[in-house]
Amino acid sequence: MSEIINRVxxxxxxREKLHRLVEQKGFSNPEVIAAxxxxxxxxxxxxxLVKERQHNSYVHPA
Structure with a gap:
């Protein structure tokens, strides 16, 4: 579960970084596109990960 939390x-x-970049550089900037x-x-x-977790819980119920 911690792997999912890390991804979130x-x-x-x-997402925060992307918003800052868009505000500073605009949507078509290569750095914004890469982000x-x-x-x-x-x-x-x-x-x-979520799909795997759901699949595993159906295959191996606790």
Whole structure:
């Protein structure tokens, strides 16, 4: 479960960074685009972890 919590914290940190970058540099800046892509990857990782966790709880109920 801590891996999921770590991802949520990372998502929040990256989201805040992205918002600051957008305010400073605009949407089309390469740094903003890279930060957005990184956030997307971490969100994807989060969704995979949650899906795995749900699958494992159905396969191996406590």
């Amino acid at each position: 914290e990372e998502i929040e940190t990256l 957005s892509q990184k956030l997307d990857r971490v969100i994807d990782q989060y969704h995979k």
